Amino acid sequence: PSAGGSLVALGGGRTIDVAKGVASVTGARVAAIPTTLSGAEMTGIHRLPAGAESRVGAMVRPALVIADPMAMTSQPEPALRASARNALAHGADSLYTPFANPVSEMCALRGAELIATALDHDRGERDRASLALGSLLCGYAIDSAMFGLHHVVCQTLVRVCGSPHAETNAAMLPRALALLVARAPDRLAGLAAAIETDFEDVEGRVRQLGGDPAGLGQLGADRAKLGDALESMVVRPELAFVPGPPLAKADLAELVEAAW
Secondary structure, three states, rough: OOOOOOOEEEEHHHHHHHHHHHHHHHHHHHEEOOHHHHHHHHOOOOOOOOOOOOHHHHHHOOOEEEHHHHHHOOHHHHHHHOOOHHHHHHHHHHOOOOEEEEEHHHHHHHHHHHHHHEEEEEEEHOHHHHHHHHHHHHHHHHHHHHHHHHHHHHHHHHHHOOOOOOHHHHHHHHHHHHHHHHHOOHHHHHHHHHHOOOOOHHHHHHHHHHHOOOOOOOOOOOHHHHHHHHHHHHHHHHHHHOOOOOOHHHHHHHHHHHHO
């Protein structure tokens, strides 16, 4: 056992991320038992506790994951579709970064295919194991290849404007992909095939998979804080991973407004 003991995180992404954050300063090992499709159990991506922000090298990935498909897909249908679209975003955002590699790409595309195929079926006829596996694969992909535009925007909106995590990802993903496919068609062409759509209709297909979720305003995002959120987004270093000309604050504002 590690010097810091062990932590068991049973729950969604927030619960697992808290355990990882605690472990980053205590040296504990984390066992994760996910109850959503957040993908947190597969990554070393999490916030650090206050006062420990400089300890980036201490980021923790769970040492053990107990992935029960029935538990991971047990949310009510609207929440489950939002969580699934969050999982799909992990795969999509990993495809074009400088760290993308053959294994991360294979996992992202297979994960996207499993998620899309599962969501095409009604809840009673859905292959829940395939949906859970798709989430795990996309979680691996983002841990391996990191992320860019979509997660920069969503992480900042959740932190600054107070909108819920999975639902924010669900609202933003179609719009973010519409921008990304124009900038990186060679890196995202495989995604269109994986989710069984034409390259030109990736946005519409992702909307369909999510059940056309609520916009950011309906989700409770605080518009008064949007200016602060945009200022935080534009200085994030991960934006440099996005192919094409540098993204300006006006580009990000247009993207967020389209999802409001």
